[in-house]
Amino acid sequence: MGEKKMKEVKEITNMEVDFAQWFTDVCKKAELIDYSSIRGLFIYRPYGYAIWENIQGLMDAEFKKTGHENVYLPMLIPESLLQKEKDHVEGFAPECAWVTYGGSDELEERYCIRPTSETLFCDHYKDIIHSYKDLPKLYNQWCSVLRWEKSSRPFLRHREFLWQEGHTMHETPEEAIEETRRMLDVYADFCENVLAMPVVKGIKTDKEKFNGAEETYTVECMMHDRKALQAGTSHYFGDGFAKAFDIQFTGRDNKLHYPHQTSWGVSTRLIGGIIMTHGDNNGLILPPRIAPIQVIIVPVAQHKEGVIDAAYGLEERLKAAGIRTKTDVSDHSFGWKAAEYEMKGVPVRVEIGPKDMEKGVCCICSRDTGEKTEVPLENLEKAVEETLDRIHDNLYKRALENREKHTKVCKTAEEVKDFIENEGGFAKTMWCENVECEEKMKEIAGVTSRCMPLVGEAVSDTCVCCGKPAKRLIYWGVAY
Amino acid sequence: MGEKKMKEVKEITNMEVDFAQWFTDVCKKAELIDYSSIRGLFIYRPYGYAIWENIQGLMDAEFKKTGHENVYLPMLIPESLLQKEKDHVEGFAPECAWVTYGGSDELEERYCIRPTSETLFCDHYKDIIHSYKDLPKLYNQWCSVLRWEKSSRPFLRHREFLWQEGHTMHETPEEAIEETRRMLDVYADFCENVLAMPVVKGIKTDKEKFNGAEETYTVECMMHDRKALQAGTSHYFGDGFAKAFDIQFTGRDNKLHYPHQTSWGVSTRLIGGIIMTHGDNNGLILPPRIAPIQVIIVPVAQHKEGVIDAAYGLEERLKAAGIRTKTDVSDHSFGWKAAEYEMKGVPVRVEIGPKDMEKGVCCICSRDTGEKTEVPLENLEKAVEETLDRIHDNLYKRALENREKHTKVCKTAEEVKDFIENEGGFAKTMWCENVECEEKMKEIAGVTSRCMPLVGEAVSDTCVCCGKPAKRLIYWGVAY
Numbered sequence: 001m002g003e004k005k006m007k008e009v010k011e012i013t014n015m016e017v018d019f020a021q022w023f024t025d026v027c028k029k030a031e032l033i034d035y036s037s038i039r040g041l042f043i044y045r046p047y048g049y050a051i052w053e054n055i056q057g058l059m060d061a062e063f064k065k066t067g068h069e070n071v072y073l074p075m076l077i078p079e080s081l082l083q084k085e086k087d088h089v090e091g092f093a094p095e096c097a098w099v100t101y102g103g104s105d106e107l108e109e110r111y112c113i114r115p116t117s118e119t120l121f122c123d124h125y126k127d128i129i130h131s132y133k134d135l136p137k138l139y140n141q142w143c144s145v146l147r148w149e150k151s152s153r154p155f156l157r158h159r160e161f162l163w164q165e166g167h168t169m170h171e172t173p174e175e176a177i178e179e180t181r182r183m184l185d186v187y188a189d190f191c192e193n194v195l196a197m198p199v200v201k202g203i204k205t206d207k208e209k210f211n212g213a214e215e216t217y218t219v220e221c222m223m224h225d226r227k228a229l230q231a232g233t234s235h236y237f238g239d240g241f242a243k244a245f246d247i248q249f250t251g252r253d254n255k256l257h258y259p260h261q262t263s264w265g266v267s268t269r270l271i272g273g274i275i276m277t278h279g280d281n282n283g284l285i286l287p288p289r290i291a292p293i294q295v296i297i298v299p300v301a302q303h304k305e306g307v308i309d310a311a312y313g314l315e316e317r318l319k320a321a322g323i324r325t326k327t328d329v330s331d332h333s334f335g336w337k338a339a340e341y342e343m344k345g346v347p348v349r350v351e352i353g354p355k356d357m358e359k360g361v362c363c364i365c366s367r368d369t370g371e372k373t374e375v376p377l378e379n380l381e382k383a384v385e386e387t388l389d390r391i392h393d394n395l396y397k398r399a400l401e402n403r404e405k406h407t408k409v410c411k412t413a414e415e416v417k418d419f420i421e422n423e424g425g426f427a428k429t430m431w432c433e434n435v436e437c438e439e440k441m442k443e444i445a446g447v448t449s450r451c452m453p454l455v456g457e458a459v460s461d462t463c464v465c466c467g468k469p470a471k472r473l474i475y476w477g478v479a480y
Numbered sequence: 481m482g483e484k485k486m487k488e489v490k491e492i493t494n495m496e497v498d499f500a501q502w503f504t505d506v507c508k509k510a511e512l513i514d515y516s517s518i519r520g521l522f523i524y525r526p527y528g529y530a531i532w533e534n535i536q537g538l539m540d541a542e543f544k545k546t547g548h549e550n551v552y553l554p555m556l557i558p559e560s561l562l563q564k565e566k567d568h569v570e571g572f573a574p575e576c577a578w579v580t581y582g583g584s585d586e587l588e589e590r591y592c593i594r595p596t597s598e599t600l601f602c603d604h605y606k607d608i609i610h611s612y613k614d615l616p617k618l619y620n621q622w623c624s625v626l627r628w629e630k631s632s633r634p635f636l637r638h639r640e641f642l643w644q645e646g647h648t649m650h651e652t653p654e655e656a657i658e659e660t661r662r663m664l665d666v667y668a669d670f671c672e673n674v675l676a677m678p679v680v681k682g683i684k685t686d687k688e689k690f691n692g693a694e695e696t697y698t699v700e701c702m703m704h705d706r707k708a709l710q711a712g713t714s715h716y717f718g719d720g721f722a723k724a725f726d727i728q729f730t731g732r733d734n735k736l737h738y739p740h741q742t743s744w745g746v747s748t749r750l751i752g753g754i755i756m757t758h759g760d761n762n763g764l765i766l767p768p769r770i771a772p773i774q775v776i777i778v779p780v781a782q783h784k785e786g787v788i789d790a791a792y793g794l795e796e797r798l799k800a801a802g803i804r805t806k807t808d809v810s811d812h813s814f815g816w817k818a819a820e821y822e823m824k825g826v827p828v829r830v831e832i833g834p835k836d837m838e839k840g841v842c843c844i845c846s847r848d849t850g851e852k853t854e855v856p857l858e859n860l861e862k863a864v865e866e867t868l869d870r871i872h873d874n875l876y877k878r879a880l881e882n883r884e885k886h887t888k889v890c891k892t893a894e895e896v897k898d899f900i901e902n903e904g905g906f907a908k909t910m911w912c913e914n915v916e917c918e919e920k921m922k923e924i925a926g927v928t929s930r931c932m933p934l935v936g937e938a939v940s941d942t943c944v945c946c947g948k949p950a951k952r953l954i955y956w957g958v959a960y
Contacts, residue, residue: 034604036554037561038591043604046549046619052665053550069526070533074516074640075555075593075624081517097556098581099593102628103574112520113555113579118892124514126524139526144555144623148582160554 012343015281019225022058026275027154029346040152040159044268047344048274050292051271052162054143058290059164059266060185068138068166075143076111081119085244086117091211095147097159113146118212118237118263121167122245125259129169131250135259136179154223155272156229156480163267169259171240171251177215180236183264184217187232195270196287196395197221198403199276200426200475202451207435210263214238220450220475222403223276226424228450228477231273234264249369272480277399278368284345285367288388295384296341297327300334300353310352310376314362314380319351321381323388333399342367347391348384368394379398407475411461416464416476417445426450426477430470432463440465447476488845492823494761499705506755507634510824519631520639524748527824530772531751532642533539536622538674538770539644539746542666545574548618548646553600555623556591561599565724568598571691575627577639593626598692598717598743601647602725605739609649613729615739616659616863617649635752636709636960643747650740651731653718657695660716663744664697667712667867675750676875677701677757678883679711680906680955682931687915690743694718700930700955702883703756708930708957711753714744752960757879758848764825767875770870775864777807780814780833790832794842794860798830801861803868822847827871828864848874858950887955889939896944896956897925906930906957910950912943920945927956 012025027033044052045210060070076099081087096112114120124232125137146160166183170176180431184201191197199219209216213235221229239258242248251257257304288294292400299311299451311327318325341349351363356374364383365372368391375383406425410416416427441447441464456473463470494503507513512528524532540550556579563569575594594600605617626640646663650656664681671677679699689696693715701709719738722728731737759767769775775798779791791807798805808817831843836854844863845852848871855863886905890896896907907927909919921927921944936953943950946952 010650034607036600037558037603038554038556041554041556043554044552046551049550049552052552070529071526072524072529072532072624072642073782074518074521075626076518076521076640078517094585096585097579097591099577100580101578101590103576108579111577120516123517127514144552146555162552 005114006048012243012281012283015224015279022281023272023276024154026279026284026343031152032271032275032284037059038159040157042154042160044162047292049129049272051274051286051290052268053113054290054292055194055270056164057274059186059190060142062190063140063164063166066138066182066186068140068168071123071139071141072143073117075114075139077114077117077119079110079112081123082112082118084122085212085241088212088241092147095149097146097148106188108360114143114145114262115145116265117141117143117145117165117167118241122241122247122261124246125169126247129249129259132171132252134249135169135171137164138179139166139168140166153272155268159270161267161269163265166264166380168262169242169247171249171257171259173260176238176262176298177236180215180217180234180262180264184219184232184234187234187264187266187286188219188228191219191221191270192396194287194289194373195274195277196392196399197231198400200451201455202453202475204233204451205435205438205449205474207438208449210235210310212237212240213390214240218451220477221273221277222406222477223273223424223480224279225276225376226402226406228426228479229269229273229276230450230479231270232264232266235262237261237263247451265276278395279345282339283343285395286345286347288347288392291345291347292324293326293341293346294323294346294388295348295350296337296343296346297325297352298334298337299327299329300351300356301408302329304354304359307353308358314350314352314377317380318384321385323381323384350384360452366391368398390393410464411460411462413441413444413465416441416447420445420447420478424478426475427464428456428459428473428475429464430458430460430462431474432466433471434463434466437463437465441476444476445476448477448479450477450479486842486893492761494764495704496757502759502761503752503756503921504634506759506764506823512751512755512764513634518639520629520637522634522638522640524642527772531754531766531770532748534770534772535674535750538642539623539666539670542670543620543644543646546618546662546666546674548620548648551619551621552623553597553604553621557593557594557597557599558932559590559592561593561603564599564602565692565721568692568721572596572627574627577626577628594623595627596743596745597621597623597625597645598647598721599725601743602721602727602741605649606607606725606727609727609729609739612651612732614729615649615651616655618659619643619648630674633752635755638748641747641749646742646744648742649722649727650741651729651737651739653740656718656742657716660695660697660714660742663742664699664712664714667714667744667746668699671699671701671711671750672765672876674769675754676872676879676903677711677753678876678880680931680933681921681935682933682955684713684931685915685918685929685954687918688929691717692717692720694720698931700957701753701757702755702879702886702906702957704882705756706760706882706886708959709749709753709756710930710959711750712746713746715742716745717741740893758875759825762819763823765875766825766827766828768872771825771945772804773824774803774868775805775828775830776817776826777805777830777832778814778817778821779809780806780831780836780894782809784834786837787833790837794830794832794857797860798864801865803861803864828867830864845915846871848878888943891940891942893921893924893945896921896927900925900927900958904958906934906955907944908939908953908955909944910938910940910942911952911954912946912948913951914943914946917943917945921956925956928957928959930955930957930959
C-alpha cells in the first residue's frame with residue numbers, strides 16, 4: 001500500500017534504468033541536499049546535515065580516543081605559503097578560488113580559500129614545535145574546503161564540501177607511518193561497523209597518491225552500480241613539508257631533526273557512499289547507527305480514541321532506551337507516511353492501531369527487507385534494538401555480497417576491458433609497478449587503479465598489462 | 481608557592497596596569513589562540529577550541545530543544561544576491577572579501593565570502609516555502625564568517641570568526657517577534673547559567689541595529705575593566721528581505737503573503753567575554769560548566785610509592801561521575817604544575833600526596849578564591865561537584881557586583897563624561913530617542929548607546945543630552 005501511494009507522491013527513477021538519475025532523485029526527494037545559486041556549491045538540508053552530525057559525533061569520539069585534539073585554522077592561504085611545497089602547489093593551484101579584494105582594496109598578495117590545510121598546519125607547527133617533548137602533535141580540524149572543479153554532483157563532487165582533516169607530526173618515520181595506518185584502520189572500522197560499508201584497505205599507486213605525499217593509504221568501497229568510491233585516505237608525508245617549511249626540533253640526541261608528518265581525511269562524500277551502497281527503488285536506506293530517525297512511529301486509524309496517546313507512549317519508551325524516535329501524527333494518510341519514511345530511509349517503522357492495542361502488540365517493519373513482525377508491547381525496546389542491529393548486519397552483508405560477486409581475477413588487459421564493459425566491478429590483477437602500464441590500462445579498459453590491497457595473495461606471476469614479471473596485487477575499477 | 485613559580489615560568493602583565501596587554505598575554509600563555517600569517521585571521525589552539533566545542537554542545541542542545549534544525553549553506557555569496565536588500569549590502573559590502581578567480585579563470589561575477597548569511601537563507605527559502613504549512617522554518621548554522629575589518633584583536637575582532645547564525649521564517653510578525661525574544665532569552669540564560677556572565681537584556685537604537693533589521697535585541701555584559709561587550713544579538717526583520725527576495729506563501733486565507741523573518745547569533749567573542757569577565761593576575765578563570773578540564777589532579781611527591789596510582793584512582797572516580805578530569809604526572813615540579821593550571825583557569829585542583837593518603841584525604845583548591853579544603857576521600861565526588869557549583873555562583877556574583885558597582889544613573893551628558901573618564905562603566909540615563917542626541921553623546925562623553933533595557937524604571941523625566949522630555953531608559957558605555 002505504502003509503495004503505491006509513494007509513486008503518486010514522489011516518483012523516482014528506477015535505479016536499474018538510470019543509476020545517476022536515481023541518485024540525484026534520492027538526494028532531492030529525501031530532502032538531503034539542494035542546489036545553490038553557484039554551480040558546485042550545495043545546500044546541506046536539515047536531514048542531510050543531521051546524517052553528517054551523526055557521522056561527526058561518532059568519528060570525533062574515535063579521534064579523541066586515539067589521542068587527537070581539535071583545532072581551527074584560517075580558511076585563507078597566502079599564495080606564497082601555498083607555493084612552499086612544489087608537488088603540493090602543482091596539484092592544488094589549478095583548482096583554487098582566489099580572494100583578491102578586501103572591501104574596496106586590492107590585496108597586495110592574493111589568498112586562496114583552503115583546498116586542504118597542510119601548508120597552514122606547517123606554518124603553525126613551525127612556531128610550536130621546538131623539542132622532541134613537543135611531539136607528537138595530533139591535531140584534527142572539522143571545516144569546509146573549496147576546490148574549483150569543473151563538474152559537480154551532490155555529495156560526490158562539490159566545489160565546497162564539509163570534511164575533517166587530521167594533521168600530525170612525529171619524532172620518527174616509524175611513528176608517522178604507524179599513525180597513518182592507525183587512522184586508516186579507524187576509517188575502515190567506521191565504514192564497516194557504523195556505515196555498513198565493507199572496504200578494501202590498500203595503498204595508492206604513485207600516480208594516484210596525494211600531491212606531496214610519500215604514501216597514500218585508502219579505503220575503497222564498491223557501490224551498488226559496481227563503481228568504486230574512495231571513502232577515506234590517510235597520507236604519510238615523510239619530512240618533505242617539514243623541510244619546505246623549515247620545521248625543526250631538538251631531538252633526544254640534542255641535535256636538530258625534521259619531524260615526520262601525516263594527514264588524513266573523510267568528507268560528506270561518505271553520505272554519497274551510503275546512498276549508493278544501500279539505497280533501493282523506494283529511496284534511501286540509512287544504516288541504523290547514523291540514521292537521524294531510527295524509528296518512525298506511524299499510528300493506524302489515528303482518529304480512533306487512544307491511538308495517538310498509545311503511539312506517543314511507545315515514542316517515550318524508545319527515547320528512554322536511547323533510540324532516536326519520531327511519531328508522525330500529521331493528517332497525511334497512512335500510505336503517504338509509509339512512503340515518505342521509506343524514501344527517507346528510516347530503518348524501522350512501528351505501526352500501532354486499535355486492533356494492535358486490543359491484542360497488546362505493535363508491528364515492526366524493517367526498511368531493508370520490508371519484513372513485518374508483530375511484537376508484544378512489553379518486548380518493544382528489545383525487539384527494536386535487535387531489529388536495528390539485524391538491519392545493520394544485513395546491509396553490510398548485502399554490500400559485501402555485491403562486492404564479492406563483482407570482483408574478478410583477470411590476467412590480461414583485454415579480460416579487464418570485457419569485465420568492465422559487460423559486468424563492471426573490481427578487476428583483481430597483478431602489476432609490474434610501471435606507470436606506463438597503469439596509463440595503458442586506462443586507455444584499454446577505461447579503468448584507474450583503486451589500490452594495492454594490504455592483504456591478499458598473488459593471483460598470477462605476470463603483469464596484467466605488459467606480461468612482464470609482476471610485483472604487486474592491484475585492484476582496478478571505474479571510480480566516482 | 482605555585483604563584484611564585486609561575487612568575488618565573490609565565491610572566492603576564494598586571495591587569496590593573498595594562499588590561500589590553502594582560503588580555504593578549506592570557507590568550508597566548510593559556511594557549512587559547514595564536515596569530516596566523518594573515519593579519520586578523522587567528523588560529524584556535526586545542527585548549528581555546530575545546531572551550532568553543534563545549535559552548536557549541538550546550539548551546540546546540542538548547543537550539544534543538546526550542547525546535548531548531550541545523551543546516552549548512554555555501555560560504556560564497558554572488559554579488560548580485562548580496563545586493564538584493566539595500567540596507568544590508570550598504571552595511572556589509574565595505575567589509576567583504578571578494579573571490580574573483582576560480583583556478584586560472586576570471587569569474588564572470590565576483591563572489592564574497594559570507595560575512596553573514598541572510599541573503600543565502602532567503603535564496604533557499606524562496607525554493608522551499610510555498611504554503612503556511614511550510615512555516616515556521618527554524619534553521620541554524622554553525623560556521624565561520626569573514627569580515628574584512630581594519631583592526632583586530634584575539635576573540636574580540638577577527639576577520640574570520642566562528643559563530644552560529646539562526647535564521648527563521650514565520651507566518652506572522654507576532655510569531656517572528658516571539659522567536660526573536662525567545663532566542664534572546666536563550667542567550668541570556670546561557671550567559672548567566674553557563675558562562676557566569678550577568679547580562680542586561682535590551683533593544684538596540686536604530687543607529688546601532690543590524691543592517692536590514694527592524695529591531696535588534698542584545699545581551700550586554702560588563703567586563704572587568706568596565707567596558708561593555710555585546711555578547712549576542714537577535715534580530716527581527718519584518719518582511720523586508722522576503723519582499724526583496726520575493727518569498728511568498730499561500731496563507732490560511734488562500735491568499736499570498738510574505739513571511740516574517742528573524743536571525744540571531746553568538747560567536748567565539750564569548751570566549752573573549754569569559755576571559756575579561758573572570759580572569760585575574762594569575763591568568764584565566766574558566767566558568768566550570770564549559771571548562772575543558774574541570775579538575776586537574778596534581779600528585780604531591782609523586783616519586784613516593786603509590787602516589788601516582790592514588791591520583792589515577794581519583795581521576796577514574798571523578799570521570800565516572802561525569803567530571804572532566806586530567807592528572808598531570810609529568811616530571812615538572814609541583815609548583816610549575818600549580819601555576820600552569822592556574823594560568824589555564826582550571827576551576828579545581830585536587831592535590832594528593834603520601835601524607836594525605838595516610839590520613840585518607842585529599843586537598844581541593846578553588847581557582848577563584850585560592851581556598852584549600854581537606855576532604856575525606858569517600859566524599860570526593862560530592863565535594864568536587866559542590867565546589868564547581870560554588871565557583872560558578874561566585875564568578876557570577878563577582879561579575880554582577882562589578883556591574884552594579886559601576887552602573888551609575890546620570891542626568892546630564894557632562895555627568896556621563898565625568899563618570900566614563902574617572903570611573904568607567906554603564907551610564908544609565910533617559911533619552912528622547914533622537915539620533916542627534918545619540919551622536920552628541922559620542923562627541924561629548926565618548927560613549928555609544930548599549931541598549932534600551934527590557935526592564936527598568938524611568939530615572940528622570942528629561943533626555944540626558946537635550947533636556948527635552950524623555951521617552952526611553954538607555955544604557956551608555958564604551959564598548960569592545
